[in-house]
Amino acid sequence: MVGIESYAVYIPAGRLQRAAIATALGSGRGRGARPVASYDEDSTTLGVAAARRALGSRAITGSLWFATSRPAYLEKSNAVTVAAASGLGEEAPAYDVGGALRGGAGALRAGLAEGSALVVASDLRFGLPGSADEADGSDAAAAFVVGADPVAELVATASVTREFLDRWREPGDVRTRTWEDRFGVEEYLPLAGRAVEDVLARGDVARDALAQVVVSTPHARARSQVANSFPAEVTELGSVAGAGYAGTADLGVGLVAAFERAKPGDLVLALSLADGADAFLFRMTERHQPGRSGLETLDGPEAEVSYVDFLTWRGLLPREPARRPDVKPPVPPASRRTTDWKFGFVAGRCRECGYRNLPPRRVCLRCRASDAFEPEVMVDVPARVATFTDDWLSESVQLPAKVVAVDFEGGGRFEFEMTDAAGHTPSIGDAVVPTFRVASVAGNGVRNYIWKVRPHREEDR
Amino acid sequence: MAVHALRNPVAIVGMACTTFGEHWDRSVDDLLVDATQDAVASVPGLELEAVDAFWLGSMISGVSGLTLTRPLALAHKPVTRVENMCATGSEAFRNACYAVSAGAYDVVMAVGGEKLKDAGYSGLEMPSVPNDGTPPVLSAPAMYSMIVPAYARRYGVSPEQIKEAMTHIAWKNHGNGALNPRAQFRKAVSKETIARAPALAGNLSVFDCSGVADGGAAAVIVRAEDALKYTDRPLYVHALALDAGAGTGRNDSAYDYSDLGESRASAQAAYDQAGITDPATEISLAEVHDCFTPTEMVLMEELGFSAPGEAWRDVLDGRYDRTGALPVNIDGGLKSFGHPIGASGLRMLFEMWLQFRGEAGERQVDTSGFGLVQNQGGSPGDLVSAVTIVSSRLRGE
Numbered sequence: 028m029v030g031i032e033s034y035a036v037y038i039p040a041g042r043l044q045r046a047a048i049a050t051a052l053g054s055g056r057g058r059g060a061r062p063v064a065s066y067d068e069d070s071t072t073l074g075v076a077a078a079r080r081a082l083g084s085r086a087i088t089g090s091l092w093f094a095t096s097r098p099a100y101l102e103k104s105n106a107v108t109v110a111a112a113s114g115l116g117e118e119a120p121a122y123d124v125g126g127a128l129r130g131g132a133g134a135l136r137a138g139l140a141e142g143s144a145l146v147v148a149s150d151l152r153f154g155l156p157g158s159a160d161e162a163d164g165s166d167a168a169a170a171f172v173v174g175a176d177p178v179a180e181l182v183a184t185a186s187v188t189r190e191f192l193d194r195w196r197e198p199g200d201v202r203t204r205t206w207e208d209r210f211g212v213e214e215y216l217p218l219a220g221r222a223v224e225d226v227l228a229r230g231d232v233a234r235d236a237l238a239q240v241v242v243s244t245p246h247a248r249a250r251s252q253v254a255n256s257f258p259a260e261v262t263e264l265g266s267v268a269g270a271g272y273a274g275t276a277d278l279g280v281g282l283v284a285a286f287e288r289a290k291p292g293d294l295v296l297a298l299s300l301a302d303g304a305d306a307f308l309f310r311m312t313e314r315h316q317p318g319r320s321g322l323e324t325l326d327g328p329e330a331e332v333s334y335v336d337f338l339t340w341r342g343l344l345p346r347e348p349a350r351r352p353d354v355k356p357p358v359p360p361a362s363r364r365t366t367d368w369k370f371g372f373v374a375g376r377c378r379e380c381g382y383r384n385l386p387p388r389r390v391c392l393r394c395r396a397s398d399a400f401e402p403e404v405m406v407d408v409p410a411r412v413a414t415f416t417d418d419w420l421s422e423s424v425q426l427p428a429k430v431v432a433v434d435f436e437g438g439g440r441f442e443f444e445m446t447d448a449a450g451h452t453p454s455i456g457d458a459v460v461p462t463f464r465v466a467s468v469a470g471n472g473v474r475n476y477i478w479k480v481r482p483h484r485e486e487d488r
Numbered sequence: 489m490a491v492h493a494l495r496n497p498v499a500i501v502g503m504a505c506t507t508f509g510e511h512w513d514r515s516v517d518d519l520l521v522d523a524t525q526d527a528v529a530s531v532p533g534l535e536l537e538a539v540d541a542f543w544l545g546s547m548i549s550g551v552s553g554l555t556l557t558r559p560l561a562l563a564h565k566p567v568t569r570v571e572n573m574c575a576t577g578s579e580a581f582r583n584a585c586y587a588v589s590a591g592a593y594d595v596v597m598a599v600g601g602e603k604l605k606d607a608g609y610s611g612l613e614m615p616s617v618p619n620d621g622t623p624p625v626l627s628a629p630a631m632y633s634m635i636v637p638a639y640a641r642r643y644g645v646s647p648e649q650i651k652e653a654m655t656h657i658a659w660k661n662h663g664n665g666a667l668n669p670r671a672q673f674r675k676a677v678s679k680e681t682i683a684r685a686p687a688l689a690g691n692l693s694v695f696d697c698s699g700v701a702d703g704g705a706a707a708v709i710v711r712a713e714d715a716l717k718y719t720d721r722p723l724y725v726h727a728l729a730l731d732a733g734a735g736t737g738r739n740d741s742a743y744d745y746s747d748l749g750e751s752r753a754s755a756q757a758a759y760d761q762a763g764i765t766d767p768a769t770e771i772s773l774a775e776v777h778d779c780f781t782p783t784e785m786v787l788m789e790e791l792g793f794s795a796p797g798e799a800w801r802d803v804l805d806g807r808y809d810r811t812g813a814l815p816v817n818i819d820g821g822l823k824s825f826g827h828p829i830g831a832s833g834l835r836m837l838f839e840m841w842l843q844f845r846g847e848a849g850e851r852q853v854d855t856s857g858f859g860l861v862q863n864q865g866g867s868p869g870d871l872v873s874a875v876t877i878v879s880s881r882l883r884g885e
Contacts, residue, residue, distance in 0.1 A: 350608070350609055350610065351609060351611075352607075352609055352613045355616065355618075356621070357619065357620050357621025357622075358618040358619065358620075361618060361619050361620040361621075362620045362621065364620070365620045365622065368620075368622065369620050369621070369622050382740075384739065385739055386622060386739075392734065392736035392739055392740055393736075393740065413741065414634055414637050414638055414745055415634075415637070416626075416630050416633045416634050416637075416689055416690040417630075417687065417689060417690060418626055418627050418629075418630035418689045419687065419688050419689060420611060420627035420629060420630065420688060420689060421625070421626070421627060421630070422625055427687075427689075428630075430624070430626055430630055432634065432738070432745070434741040435741075438741065439739075439741065440738070440739050440740060440741040440743070441624070441739060442624040442626070442738055443624065444624075455637065455641065466621060466625075467621075475621035476621075477621060477622050
């Protein structure tokens with residue numbers, strides 16, 4: 028039996044009110060809010076957040092499959108960064124399924140075919156101001172641990188591949204272009220019908236036996252028409268429906284929402300329509316226990332992001348920078364030497380005195396014992412603010428940067444920029460949570476990934 | 489551990505200091521030429537050729553002793569470049585003193601100079617070794633602003649009381665600088681103006697930060713036994729101390745950001761050398777490293793001038809004012825004299841030179857006891873500190 032052993036989503040805390048777009052542009056109207064990745068998040072960091080949550084303390088034996096349509100790097104693998112920051116060992120193969128929206132379904136299929144894998148799909152959705160991709164997009168990531176003891180057993184899959192141009196974007200471009208709406212609908216509807224028919228036949232399942240149906244496609248009208256061909260109660264996904272289309276992560280986010288609503292024995296169909304159709308049929312097992320998937324964030328406290336900040340963060344509203352020296356990029360050999368620390372947030376615990384050294388070092392900063400350290404992952408270690416300050420002269424995009432000295436339970440201190448904290452006033456003793464982010468992108472294009480901390484939230488545990 | 493006073497004491501017999509400020513029209517060469525030639529000229533009959541060796545302090549304005557020899561066209565001299573962050577000026581002086589005390593040379597010079605205003609930025613860009621991008625990147629005011637909440641918690645003082653003391657220090661040092669023709673900022677500023685300035689980091693405003701300046705300073709040093717051959721009013725050196733911490737405070741949860749232990753240790757080592765047992769009464773005047781106003785406040789305790797937890801009150805009581813019991817930063821300090829890194833330690837000594845010779849004019853204070861110079865580099869938890877003690881009296885007199 029192969030299927031999904033564990034799953035999670037990561038929805039960034041920021042929310043852009045769609046009405047704010049309409050107001051700024053003086054046209055249209057908007058309802059609800061869309062999730063927005065912060066200035067220090069990219070598809071890689073969103074993916075890490077989902078992967079860490081899905082993995083928990085699990086180890087995987089297979090590959091990492093990472094899909095995104097907004098890769099942080101080309102040529103250099105982003106999957107490898109996700110693997111390193113998610114704590115996978117060097118023995119885990121890690122592959123990018125990059126560029127096309129269909130990669131979200133492709134990564135899931137690859138992971139399921141492998142039988143043991145970590146599947147991560149992550150995207151940031153934006154386009155030119157006023158576009159549907161901007162208003163109706165959602166920044167999100169989803170992750171699935173595939174294995175032999177599933178909570179959702181894979182019953183069958185089906186795929187149809189069709190060459191046609193419904194939407195396209197040149198590498199590096201902001202804007203996605205689309206063909207006429209009706210063309211896409213007429214192409215997608217038969218593809219959807221065929222994939223659903225095939226997967227139900229292969230699973231020997233009747234259409235009316237489906238408890239949950241997820242339809243994911245960038246084509247809004249195709250989505251509603253296909254969804255309407257099922258009873259409303261099986262396609263109802265709760266808060267996810269209002270968040271917007273999440274690119275390569277959309278299928279996964281929808282699937283997680285469906286899993287969360289399902290009970291053991293339920294059949295869940297997930298259908299992706301992008302350059303063809305991909306259908307996945309799952310049956311929930313007795314192991315299934317909903318909760319703690321990360322979807323709670325959609326109903327939790329929201330951090331309002333102004334339209335101006337949204338545009339600025341996505342590079343669509345370049346602003347005059349402060350008169351400060353150029354950001355210095357991390358250098359590859361130094362980053363390579365400290366991969367476990369920089370990406371995995373692994374400290375060194377002194378074998379002599381027990382104090383955790385952050386970062387790891389040769390000589391213990393407390394007892395001066397040499398080369399006597401055990402690696403220790405700090406990501407889940409409870410941490411509290413020791414002291415703090417605001418820095419208006421920081422290189423950070425968000426001023427003032429909130430700098431906190433953080434003490435870890437059981438020993439260890441490091442100074443971090445506190446993120447997701449606009450308008451938040453830290454206090455000594457506040458609980459904080461480590462989070463993998465982009466500190467800066469240097470002039471040579473090198474992205475400085477580091478661990479920051481954010482305020483502890485209700486849903487963290 | 490053995491730290492001793494110099495077996496052969498030394499003395500300063502000539503000094504010079506340029507004006508500090510935004511010298512758009514002067515290069516580091518100009519500043520070093522001015523400081524060096526003026527220091528030589530301050531010693532009657534001395535020629536540059538007669539100076540046997542040089543120690544040049546500069547953090548970012550040039551590498552090697554050639555930074556000094558090239559502009560002076562000075563050939564075939566032992567010239568060493570010294571760097572120890574913002575304590576660089578004191579380090580150049582300390583090492584020069586050791587050489588002349590050891591008898592290796594008879595006349596030496598310590599020169600410090602820095603050209604900061606060609607960088608194009610209002611702050612100071614620290615040279616950094618290429619790294620993995622994980623060291624925390626905080627501005628210097630942010631690092632020092634961490635003192636305030638830590639001190640408040642440690643002694644149960646409110647941040648408002650600390651801010652009041654910080655404002656007093658800025659007010660005092662601006663007032664002192666207003667009397668100093670060499671200072672970068674020569675204007676007294678009201679406490680109201682200081683208190684309402686917008687924050688740059690924590691509760692520090694621009695008035696709590698030292699001035700970023702260009703400048704140079706130099707001292708001519710000989711053995712004390714020879715001093716009167718060069719001047720009738722030498723400045724005798726009683727102690728030279730340096731303390732480099734382990735730099736681990738920022739990664740040690742036992743560390744409290746209001747603790748400047750390196751300053752304390754360097755002061756204690758200096759007091760031992762000078763035979764000082766009660767610094768609060770034996771020291772008549774001090775030039776200390778007021779890179780930020782909370783630094784000066786905490787230093788009053790680390791140097792033994794105020795009891796722990798009492799500095800903020802002593803500051804507000806005027807104890808460290810120019811007219812107070814122990815005047816601190818009479819020349820305006822880093823705050824208003826300006827802080828050209830490599831020159832600052834020597835600039836502090838220059839005020840001692842003027843004060844102990846009775847040449848400080850409007851700023852003149854009583855010099856019956858010792859003078860203390862404290863100069864540090866780094867940030868709380870990651871610090872070097874140098875302390876120098878001087879007076880116009882030879883040891884034992």
